[in-house]
Amino acid sequence: MQAQTGGLLIFSNCAIIDERKPVKVSRANQLSRTKGVKGNIMILQKPKSVSYSSIPQELKELRKWVTWIYTTKNGTKRKFPVMPGTDNHGARINEPLTWAWFDATVNQLEKRKHYGLKFALTGDYTLVDLDWKGTDQYEVPQSVLSLLEYFDSYTEVSSSGQGLHILVKGDLPEEYKHRFTLPGVGVEIYSRSRFCSMTGAVLPGFEQIKDGQMLIDSFGDYISATFNVDIFRPALINDRPKDRTPIDLADQEILDRAFQSKNGEAFKKLYDGDLSDYSSTGENGRTPGDISLVLKLMFWTNGDHERVDRMFRNSGLMRPKWDHVHSGDGRTYGQITIDSAERMWDGTGYKPGKPKLAYVEATDKLIEQGLKVLTLAQGNGPAKAAYKSLWMYICELIKDNKFSSNDQGKYLILGGLRNVAHAIGGTPDMISARLKYLSSMGFIG
Secondary structure, eight states: OOOOTTOOEEEETTEEEESSSOOOOOHHHHHHHHHTOSSOOOEEOOOSSOOGGGSOHHHHTSSOEEEEEEEEETTEEEEEEEOTTSSSOBOOTTOGGGOBOHHHHHHHHHHHTOOEEEEEEEEEEEEEEEEOTTSGGGBOOHHHHHHHHHHOSOEEEOTTSSEEEEEEESOOOTTBOSEEEETTEEEEEEEEEEEEEEOOOBOTTOOSOOBOHHHHHTHHHHHHHHHOOOOBOGGGSSOSOOOOOOOOSOHHHHHHHHHTSTTHHHHHHHHTTOOTTOOOOTGGGHHHHHHHHHHHHHHHHTSOHHHHHHHHHTSTTOOGGGGSBOSTTSOBHHHHHHHHHHHHOOSOOOOOSSOSSOEEEOOHHHHHHHHHHHHHTOSSOHHHHHHHHHHHHHHHHHHTTOEEEETTEEEEEOOOHHHHHHHHSSOHHHHHHHHHHHHHTTSOO
C-alpha cells in the first residue's frame, strides 16, 4: 500500500496503525487526518478472533448472548445463532430462554469452536450496520466517516472486515426503513428482533456506547439533509391526531412562560445557544440540539410551523445553515428540521388558559389597595406576617417594573410558585393559598 495525503490508516483488531509509523491515534486526530483523504479514507483488516475484553461491560452484564456458526441454506452461507450449552440447537430472537450470560457464552464458543458471538437487540440499543463488500482492499467509503462522527458511539469492525457496527443507546422509531443505501455503503438499522454479531475489534476513540436517543430520532432528517436519501416509511407518518389550536400570545410572552415552566431552565439554556448537553462534535453534533429546540417550540406553539421558524431564527442556535438547501426537492435545512419535528411531535400542545404561574393585575388602584392589605396584615400572627411578606414581595416587583401584557391588560409576572416560595419562605402550596386569599379580597387577579 502506498501512503496517501494525510496517511492511510489500517485498523487491525483493536489497534490503529499508520503505514509510515505505528502509533495510536486519538479519535479527534483520526477524524481530522482522514477527512482530507478522498477515496482511501482508512483500511480495515478482518478480525482474526473475538476480542472479549474490548466489548463494553454494560453489554456483558446482560443475559442476551448466543454463539453462531456458519451454515448453508439454499446455496447461501449464513451465520446461524446457536443456543449456548446445546449441540448446535438454534437460538431464537423471540425466546429469551435460548440466550445466556456472557461468560457462559464465551465458554461455549471456545469449547465448541464456534465462530463468534451475537447480542440480542430488544429495544434498549440500536445497531447501525454498515457494509461495503465488493470494494477494493477493504477501503472505507467517505460516507461512513460522516456516520461515525454523527453517532460518536461504540464502533467495531464486522467479522468480514468490510463493514462496521455502530451501537448506540436508544430505540428506533417505527417510521424508519430498516435497509437503505448511501454512496458506497449499504446500511441496516435495527433496535429489536435481531441478533447483532460482536467482534470486539473496536475503532480507537469509539470504545464507549453513548446515549443517543435524540440522535436516533433525528437520524432520518440528517440522512436526508446530508445524502438526499429518504429513509422514512410514508404510511407511518402523521397518523396521530394533533392539537393545532392557535395561541393568542406574542412570541416573547410564550417564551416567558416557557422559561418559567418546570423544565424552563433547560429550555432557556438551549434557546440561548448552549449545546453543552449535546456530546456529539462538529457541525453534525448541532443537529440534535436543533431538533430538540424545534420539538419544544412545536409544543409551545401547538405545531405552528411559521411561528416555530420565526422563534428559532431569534434563538442562539440560528446560523446560515438554516436557510441552505439540503434536499433534492429544494427544502432548506430549517424546513427539513421542522418537518422532522412534525413527525416526532406527539400532538400534545400548550393550553394557555389562565397561566399556572401567578399573574397579578398591576394598576394604580391595586397599588393603593396594597396599603389596606399591609394594614390588614399588621400584627404578630404567623399568618398575617406571611401575607405581609407576600404583598411586600409583590410591591418590590411593581417597583422593578416586572410587567408583561396581552390583549386583556397589563400584568405583573410573579414567576413560578417555587421561585416565590424560595424568595420569601414557605412551600408552593402555601404561596398558592395566600394568593387565593388575596384574590378573594379582590386585590389581585
